[in-house]
Amino acid sequence: MTTRQLDKTYDPKAVEDRWSGEWINRGYFRADEKNHPGQPYCIVIPPPNVTGSLHVGHALNHSLQDILIRWRRMQGRNTLWLPGTDHAGIATQNVVEKQLMAEGLSRESLGRERFVERVWQWKATSGNTIVNQQKQLGESCDWDRLRFTMDEGLSKAVIEVFVRLYEDGLIYRGERLINWCPRCLTALSDIEVEHEEVKGKLYHLRYPLADDPNTGLIVATTRPETMLGDTAVAVHPDDPRYRHLIGKNVRLPLTTREIPIVGDRILVDLEFGTGAVKITPAHDFNDYEAGERHGLSRLAVLDHAALLDAAGMQQAGVESSVVEMLRGLPVSKARPKVDTLLREQGILEKTEDHKMAVGKCYRCKTVVEPYLSPQWFVKIQPLADPAMKAVEEGRIRIIPEGWVNNYLGWMRDIKDWCISRQIWWGHQIPAWYCLACNSRQIVTTDGRTTILQGAVPIISRLTPSGCPTCHGQQLLRDPDVLDTWFSSALWPFTTLGWPDQTPELKTYYPTATLVTGLDILFFWVARMIMMGLKFMGEVPFKDVYIHALVRDAEGQKMSKSKGNVIDPLHVMDQFGTDALRFTLASMASPGRDIKLAEERIEGYRNFANKIWNAARFALMYLDGPRTALPLAQRTLPDRWILSRLVHTIRTVTVELESYRFDRAATALYQFIWHEYCDWYLELIKPVLQTPEHPDGASTRHTLVETLETTMRLLHPFMPFISEEIWQTIPHQGDSIVVQNYPDVDQAWAAPDAEQLFALLEQTVGLVRTSRVLLNYSPGQQIPFHVGHDDLDRQSQLHQLQRHLAHLSRGTADVSPPQDWPAARLLRLVTEGLSVGIAVADDVDLKKAIERLAKQITETDKELQRVDGKLKNAEFVSKAPPDVIAEHQERVRTLSRDRALLDNSEQQLRTMLRS
RNA sequence: GGGCGAUUAGCUCAGUGGUAGAGCGCUUCCUUCACACGGAAGAGGCCACAGGUUCGAUACCUGUAUCGCCCA
Numbered sequence: 001m002t003t004r005q006l007d008k009t010y011d012p013k014a015v016e017d018r019w020s021g022e023w024i025n026r027g028y029f030r031a032d033e034k035n036h037p038g039q040p041y042c043i044v045i046p047p048p049n050v051t052g053s054l055h056v057g058h059a060l061n062h063s064l065q066d067i068l069i070r071w072r073r074m075q076g077r078n079t080l081w082l083p084g085t086d087h088a089g090i091a092t093q094n095v096v097e098k099q100l101m102a103e104g105l106s107r108e109s110l111g112r113e114r115f116v117e118r119v120w121q122w123k124a125t126s127g128n129t130i131v132n133q134q135k136q137l138g139e140s141c142d143w144d145r146l147r148f149t150m151d152e153g154l155s156k157a158v159i160e161v162f163v164r165l166y167e168d169g170l171i172y173r174g175e176r177l178i179n180w181c182p183r184c185l186t187a188l189s190d191i192e193v194e195h196e197e198v199k200g201k202l203y204h205l206r207y208p209l210a211d212d213p214n215t216g217l218i219v220a221t222t223r224p225e226t227m228l229g230d231t232a233v234a235v236h237p238d239d240p241r242y243r244h245l246i247g248k249n250v251r252l253p254l255t256t257r258e259i260p261i262v263g264d265r266i267l268v269d270l271e272f273g274t275g276a277v278k279i280t281p282a283h284d285f286n287d288y289e290a291g292e293r294h295g296l297s298r299l300a301v302l303d304h305a306a307l308l309d310a311a312g313m314q315q316a317g318v319e320s321s322v323v324e325m326l327r328g329l330p331v332s333k334a335r336p337k338v339d340t341l342l343r344e345q346g347i348l349e350k351t352e353d354h355k356m357a358v359g360k361c362y363r364c365k366t367v368v369e370p371y372l373s374p375q376w377f378v379k380i381q382p383l384a385d386p387a388m389k390a391v392e393e394g395r396i397r398i399i400p401e402g403w404v405n406n407y408l409g410w411m412r413d414i415k416d417w418c419i420s421r422q423i424w425w426g427h428q429i430p431a432w433y434c435l436a437c438n439s440r441q442i443v444t445t446d447g448r449t450t451i452l453q454g455a456v457p458i459i460s461r462l463t464p465s466g467c468p469t470c471h472g473q474q475l476l477r478d479p480d481v482l483d484t485w486f487s488s489a490l491w492p493f494t495t496l497g498w499p500d501q502t503p504e505l506k507t508y509y510p511t512a513t514l515v516t517g518l519d520i521l522f523f524w525v526a527r528m529i530m531m532g533l534k535f536m537g538e539v540p541f542k543d544v545y546i547h548a549l550v551r552d553a554e555g556q557k558m559s560k561s562k563g564n565v566i567d568p569l570h571v572m573d574q575f576g577t578d579a580l581r582f583t584l585a586s587m588a589s590p591g592r593d594i595k596l597a598e599e600r601i602e603g604y605r606n607f608a609n610k611i612w613n614a615a616r617f618a619l620m621y622l623d624g625p626r627t628a629l630p631l632a633q634r635t636l637p638d639r640w641i642l643s644r645l646v647h648t649i650r651t652v653t654v655e656l657e658s659y660r661f662d663r664a665a666t667a668l669y670q671f672i673w674h675e676y677c678d679w680y681l682e683l684i685k686p687v688l689q690t691p692e693h694p695d696g697a698s699t700r701h702t703l704v705e706t707l708e709t710t711m712r713l714l715h716p717f718m719p720f721i722s723e724e725i726w727q728t729i730p731h732q733g734d735s736i737v738v739q740n741y742p743d744v745d746q747a748w749a750a751p752d753a754e755q756l757f758a759l760l761e762q763t764v765g766l767v768r769t770s771r772v773l774l775n776y777s778p779g780q781q782i783p784f785h786v787g788h789d790d791l792d793r794q795s796q797l798h799q800l801q802r803h804l805a806h807l808s809r810g811t812a813d814v815s816p817p818q819d820w821p822a823a824r825l826l827r828l829v830t831e832g833l834s835v836g837i838a839v840a841d842d843v844d845l846k847k848a849i850e851r852l853a854k855q856i857t858e859t860d861k862e863l864q865r866v867d868g869k870l871k872n873a874e875f876v877s878k879a880p881p882d883v884i885a886e887h888q889e890r891v892r893t894l895s896r897d898r899a900l901l902d903n904s905e906q907q908l909r910t911m912l913r914s
Numbered sequence: 915g916g917g918c919g920a921u922u923a924g925c926u927c928a929g930u931g932g933u934a935g936a937g938c939g940c941u942u943c944c945u946u947c948a949c950a951c952g953g954a955a956g957a958g959g960c961c962a963c964a965g966g967u968u969c970g971a972u973a974c975c976u977g978u979a980u981c982g983c984c985c986a
Contacts, residue, residue: 009951195986357986402918406984409917413985518984549983586937587927592919593982595926599938606951617948666928666936681948689947765955772955778944809946862933869932874969883932883970890933 006619006728010612012576015724020138028737029140031080033507041077042508043069044492044541045141046516046524047149049088050123051095054133056550056596057517059568063581064547064588064661065515066139070716071656072512073140074741080508082495083134083141085127087150089426089484090184090363096122096425112424112479119425133569137577138719140737147495149487150427157494158427158487159461161535166459170379171419173431175453177281177288177298178418180371181361182306186422187375189483190415191522193359193368202354203339204274206347207233210249210258217242217250217261218349220273222356223283225308225331225338227252228318229299230259232279234290236270237263253347254338257317262294282372298372306369308334374453376420376429376480383530384411390529390539398544399659400590403521410522417527419483426481431457434467435474442476451478489527492540514541517549545659548593550584566596575605578718582607585717586665607669608721611714614677615725618707621688622730626704627697631747635695636803637683638702639753644675645706646748649713653744656716668714676710679761686806704730713742759793759833760800760807766828766835767808773848774826774839782810782837785825787817789832789896817900824911827904828852829897845912852905859901863894 023029031042043065048058065081073079096119097107107115131146147154165171179188203224208216219233230252235242242261249258267290268277281291282300291298299316303309310327314320322341326334342348359368388411390396391404398404420429433442433455441455457478458464466473490498492514496505510532516525525544532540550566571580582604587594631639648671655664687699708731715722715736726736733739763786776782786804788794797804797814804812817827817834826848827836839845866887869875876884 006948008949010949406918410985521984589928592927597926597938600926602951603937606949609951610949613949613952615948620948662928670936677949678953768954769956772943775943778954779946866933869970872969876969878969879932886932 006612006616008613008616010576010609010721012578012608012720013573016136016138016572016577016720019720019723020135023138023140023735023737024135024143026735028735029081029142030144031142031508032078033080033502033504036078038076038078040080040507040512041069041072042080042082042511043513043515044082044495044511045084046514046520047084047086047147047488047491048130049091050085050127050130050148051088051092053129054137054568056566056568056571058130058134059137059580060547060550060584060588060594061515061517062134062137062139063584064545066137066581066719067585067661067716068513068515068656069140070719070737071741073737074712074715074739076740078507080145080504081139081141082145082147082508083131083139083143084147084149084491084495085130086488087123087148087426087484089421089423089481090186092119092123093423093425094184094363107424115424136569136572137581140719145495149484149491153497154487154490154494155427157490157498158482159430160499161490161531162430162482162486163459163461164535165378170382171376172379173374173376173453173455173457175372175374176377176418177285177370177372178375179359179368180304180306180373181364181366181368182304183364183366184361184423185304187371187373187418187420188361188368189418189485192362194362194365195357195359197355198358200354200356201351202273203342203351204349205253205278205342206349207250207253207278209245210251213251217245217276218274219276219278221278222354223280223331223335224342224348225326225334226280226283226301227278227338228254228313228322229280229282229301229316230278231281231291231296231299232259232294233261233276234264234267234279235261235276236265236268238265239268239270239275242276252317253345254319254322254341255317256319262290264290264293266290266293283370285370288370300372302331302369302371304371304373306331306367374451374455375418376431376482378417378419380414380417380530383534384414386533387411387526387529390533396529396539396542396544398546400546403518403546407521407526411526417483419486420478420480421483422479423481426484427487429478429480429482430461431459431478432464432475433457433478434470434472435476436470436472437467449476449479451476485523485527488524489531490535492528492532493536498535509536510539511541513543513545515545515547518546519549521546543659547588548590550594550596566598571598571601575601576608576720578608578721579605581719582665582669582717585661586669588661590660607673608718610673610677611718611721611725614672614681615707615729617681618703618729622700622704624700625697626701626730628701628705629698631750634698634702635684635687636753636756636799637680638699639750640757641676641680641706642702642748643750643754644671644680645709645713646745649709649742650744652713653741665717668717672710672714676706679757680706682807683803686802709742712736712739715739756796756800759796760803762830762833763797763800763804763835764807766830766833767804767810767837769851770826770828770835770837770848771808773851774837774843775847776837776840779809783813784808784810784838785813785815785817785820785834785836787815787820787834787836789834789893793832822907826908827900828855829900829904831893832896834900839908839911845908849905849908849912852901852908856898856901856905859894859898863891863898866890866894 045065046061069079069081100106110118162171179190179193181188200222202220202222204218204220205224205227206216206218217233221227233250235246237243237246245261246263248261250261252259267286268275279287279290279296281288281296282298283302301309301312301316308326308329310323313323325337360366361368388408391398391407398407433451435442438455441452443450443452458468464475467475492511493505493509496502496509498505514525528540532538568580579601583601648667651667652664655667684699684703687693687695707729708726711722711726723736767784786797788797801812801814817836820836824839825836826839827834870887870891
């Protein structure tokens with residue numbers, strides 16, 4: 001066998017480039033839905049926006065999934081990690097529109113067909129960016145199954161779902177107040193609005209009574225300009241200030257209208273403002289509902305661009321001079337004008353500062369307007385109920401559990417889902433209208449065609465050939481497209497071939513785990529559950545693992561505008577992909593956001609280098625025969641490291657099963673660095689470096705055995721370096737990717753070896769401390785004494801003599817402390833263990849004495865504390881016997897230590913004086 | 915306004931009803947033939963505050979403060 005010489009420093013770049021491509025070429029990630037004997041384990045990736053490039057949030061999300069998938073694959077499960085991208089309707093349309101703008105074009109100038117073509121073109125050139133980046137990260141997706149939410153199969157499925165929901169009466173069209181983005185010019189669903197607190201003013205307006213203009217009612221509002229569309233004033237029916245006014249009318253200032261005063265205990269908060277509020281059903285959600293309760297008409301005074309609308313104002317009886325003054329103005333300009341008008345007319349009583357929430361478009365951050373328009377909705381309650389039940393009954397587990405209430409709470413109050421968007425990029429709604437039958441409902445003004453409420457749609461999977469009612473041939477397709485989240489809600493089954501009953505669907509649905517961030521729990525997760533239950537009759541996944549958000553080192557949300565974005569590709573370039581992956585995994589503690597700092601990644605880069613050098617070390621000493629001796633015949637270091645390894649295997653496996661990536665990563669780090677490298681490799685050096693050593697063959701075997709196993713254990717976390725090392729050391733098989741994950745082999749556990757080792761570690765620690773106290777240089781060989789109060793331990797020290805001498809660099813005399821020379825000896829004592837080192841003539845003893853004094857103080861403190869507890873009658877009578885025994889034992893040990901330390905200190909002081 | 919979470923070493927974070935832990939940073943020593951992206955030894959903490967439960971609380975309960983997130 002030829003061993004390759006490894007470089008002194010690990011260079012991730014070359015290794016990663018080679019393996020990321022090679023794994024794919026060899027088809028290791030390809031799923032087999034038909035012949036694989038293993039239990040299926042499927043994860044569908046949260047499809048990144050096709051516009052996107054990999055950011056650190058993806059890196060976290062994908063790293064965790066890849067860990068799970070690689071781990072399960074190695075465990076022999078029939079794994080499928082299904083990749084894909086999302087067409088991201090509004091976001092993508094915005095990107096392409098921006099491009100057009102730069103060319104002096106607009107989507108309107110192109111027309112719908114050419115615009116959509118243009119987006120496809122853009123997708124063809126830029127859409128693969130993120131996929132290529134994912135491959136670079138080593139993501140073990142089955143890339144042959146890459147799906148896109150607008151590819152042919154998925155589009156067909158989307159239409160199918162729409163038609164079926166419509167036929168089931170779960171989709172309807174109606175005029176409702178919806179969230180409207182005046183910049184994107186489209187409706188948004190409730191959750192696509194981000195609420196932000198801003199400073200505003202509360203305006204107190206006096207509305208005079210119609211039959212007694214000298215008295216009036218003062219209403220409080222944050223949006224004075226909408227008063228033009230008021231259709232009532234509400235007071236609380238129990239409010240003694242106003243209840244006698246209910247049923248009377250007020251004169252609405254700036255208009256020719258009179259509006260009624262109504263009593264409403266939902267809308268009106270007795271404590272807030274003046275206790276009287278205006279009702280503007282066309283421009284406020286709460287007012288809209290109040291309007292429904294009281295049968296009020298809705299008067300819209302803003303148009304689709306959120307500009308004051310002349311026609312609307314006229315219809316609302318606004319005085320013509322006011323109409324002229326305000327027409328076409330945006331709210332920001334209209335408000336000061338209205339303010340002035342109201343002041344002049346003595347209507348504005350006062351204003352006061354007021355904090356209020358404004359809604360912003362989650363795509364473009366423009367302030368959204370409640371807007372009255374006909375839209376398509378999903379009737380959600382019938383879908384939400386089973387989705388709640390699935391979680392309540394534990395058919396879906398949400399991890400961490402804390403989010404369950406969040407989910408259930410949202411589902412309980414869920415509102416019908418507005419699914420139509422007035423954009424062009426997306427799945428066009430499969431609804432057609434007969435122009436003949438709907439001549440009054442279809443109006444075109446200024447080139448904008450509006451399909452009014454009441455139009456009768458023809459819902460069809462294919463383009464209908466004619467009107468089924470009048471057989472008319474002139475049909476207009478509904479111009480709206482579906483909410484992007486409509487198609488992603490179907491992702492777990494449409495990507496597997498639904499509505500066809502494919503083998504994939506049969507094998508992999510329901511999927512095993514969904515890994516996602518909290519931010520899309522409602523957007524995506526909840527809706528997948530609803531749709532999965534509706535169309536598959538089964539939950540789409542069994543576990544939902546919700547991970548944290550990645551923030552910058554200061555805890556700020558990363559954003560391009562703040563300039564605090566950590567680019568994962570840059571980091572991968574600088575420190576290696578494995579280092580980034582390991583960092584993210586080790587920081588993925590539940591319920592806490594990740595503050596990512598580069599130093600942390602650098603630390604794990606160092607870890608990778610450490611692993612690399614451990615492998616280098618192994619390779620350097622691997623020449624010669626290797627023999628697998630029975631475990632009982634192996635050396636202490638070998639039995640100890642195997643015992644620690646099996647312990648680590650158990651920990652990593654258990655932690656992965658409970659999605660504790662952080663703990664699994666910590667266990668690996670601790671084992672590899674501080675057990676394998678710090679102790680094991682040091683311990684076996686004398687054997688490896690002695691030619692023809694009797695333990696050589698067995699030690700070399702264990703060295704390879706443990707290193708090879710450790711690489712397999714590490715592989716899901718650090719796929720590249722583990723593969724590279726695995727390939728270099730003796731192994732069987734083509735790639736670590738397809739090897740078995742290490743199993744817990746209980747035979748490796750060796751409690752006796754661990755116990756011995758603990759004594760070794762403790763003793764070596766004391767010797768090393770002594771050396772530093774006495775300023776012996778690290779290389780200097782020194783004689784030292786070791787002894788123990790406990791006879792068993794004393795004899796164990798004899799067994800350890802060789803290792804002690806090696807690790808402490810000196811010659812070890814194991815004998816009872818009372819036999820040691822009394823003079824010129826520094827003695828350190830811990831828990832019955834004594835170490836004595838000769839003091840050279842020229843040594844400064846101050847440091848050693850200080851250290852002894854300090855330890856004596858600490859021992860005293862501890863002694864008092866423990867003794868105090870034992871003197872407490874209640875403790876002795878109530879604490880469990882084993883705890884009491886333990887305390888008593890500690891008092892004994894501490895007292896002995898204390899006496900010996902005292903003695904040692906006095907000796908040193910004597911020396912100092914002489 | 916409602917709900918959830920956090921508060922532990924200088925920083926970032928684990929953790930447990932009975933000796934307080936890690937990484938980074940810091941101090942001192944060391945280029946020893948795996949690794950200076952390294953080794954060894956150290957310093958550093960009233961576990962936010964106040965009550966309660968308990969023989970015993972950093973941990974369990976209640977309240978307070980501060981910060982963060984979600985929802986309205």
